[in-house]
Amino acid sequence: MEAEVFHKALQMMDVLCLILEEGVVRFANGKAQTTLGKKLLGQQIKEDLLQSQTPFVKWKSFNIGRYTVCLGTDVSHEKSEIQRLKGELEKRREFFATATHEIRSAANSILGYLALFVDEEIKLAHREELAQKAYSAALRLSALVNDLLDYVRIEEGAKELEDEPLKINSMLHEIVEDLKGYAFRKDVELQVPSVGENLTILGEKKAFCRVMRNILDNAIKFTSVKEKGEKRVTVSFSEEEQGISITVHDTGIGIEPEKLPYLFEPFISYSPGGTGLGLALSKKLIELMQGEIAIRSAGTDKGTTVELWFRRAGVEK
Missing domain, CATH: 1.10.287.130 (Signal transduction histidine kinase, dimerisation/phosphotransfer (DHp) domain)
Structure with a gap:
């Protein structure tokens, strides 16, 4: 009876348990069989090599008569965390x-x-x-x-943004006025239609303007270096029930498909002389405003589209 209870207890333990007799496995509980394989019984195992052969398990052993009891703790999750x-x-x-x-x-x-x-x-x-x-x-x-x-x-989670209603029209007008001269010097047509005066999003003005200025500046810059074809940057808007989408499309040099997944990584730049911080920071700021950003491009010389989504003011969650 005592042996049966002991056997069941070993099976229920959340550790690997092996009982060796002269190096031969005489018992392996369920945890040990699941981790090391079910064909353990009768196998010859050298106790001193057990740790090196199973680096994801931390072993402790002790002797009871002619038997050696080896208890192991699975530390693979700890190694993964490390x-x-x-x-x-x-x-x-x-x-x-x-x-x-x-x-x-x-x-x-x-x-x-x-x-x-x-x-x-x-x-x-x-x-x-x-x-x-x-x-x-x-x-x-x-x-x-x-x-x-x-x-x-x-x-580090040390920066917080204000959450206030922002009128898109007035903010974009200010940004576009600042960039008109730059676009003209670069021979790029900048098309930004007026939107309703009451079209309002939630966020922080400084962060929104910083993001939009960076996106438009990039669009103008990478369109201006295109050697042939039209040079145009277009901004469009789409109203949804919960939010407002702003799309910036340019006819510039485009982006190679394999580079798209890495555009928001800091210091990953697809332009000579760029630091790659602008897009990384823009994504962080948009996420702090509980918005979204995505970039699409069909490839080299096929332009780029940046899609931004912001929460709409006055909409209950």
């Missing part, structure tokens, strides 16, 4: 290494322009040009640092 944490640490290391490189490159540009500026052999007219270039490089560095800080704050 691997996940190592992966996260490696991603952070790569992130900060790349960020440091980008900051150093921007700072070196400024130092280079200033070094030429103080050179006594440089003429005054050239100094004015160098000062302007140094100023532009400083602005890019400032924008990069701000993007980095915001991205890290969002990743």
Whole structure:
């Protein structure tokens, strides 16, 4: 009776249990058979090799007479968690290494322009040009640092956005007015129709404007470098019961299909000289506003479409 109870208890244990007699398996509970295989009974197992042969199990053993009892705990989930944490640490290391490189490159540009500026052999007219270039490089560095800080704050859950009604028409009008000159210089037609004055979404104005400015700026930039065909960026709207969709379509250079899944990763850029932070940060900001973003492209020279969705104000969940 006692042996039967003991046997049942071993079967119910949430650990692997092997009982060896002179290295031969005489008993294996259900957990052991499920983890190591059902053909254990009668097999020869060397106790000292048990750990190396089953690295996902942590073993402890003790002797009872001529028998050796081996109890094992499945630690595969712990190893998986360790691997996940190592992966996260490696991603952070790569992130900060790349960020440091980008900051150093921007700072070196400024130092280079200033070094030429103080050179006594440089003429005054050239100094004015160098000062302007140094100023532009400083602005890019400032924008990069701000993007980095915001991205890290969002990743760490330290950045919150206000949730307020925002009228799309007035915000887009302000953004388009700022970008009209840029589009004109790049020979790109920018088409943004007016929308109803009362078309309102929920979010934070600063975050919304930052996202839209980045998306439109990218669309103009990657359309302007197209060698042939029309150069146009079009914005359209779609009203839904729960939200409002904004679609930005350009006729630019497009994106290779294999690159689409990685566009929202930081420092993954599909343009020379780009940091790849703009889209990554835009996605984070949209998610904080409980919105969505998706990018589609049929391939090289076939344009790009960015679809954004925002919650509609005045709609109860």
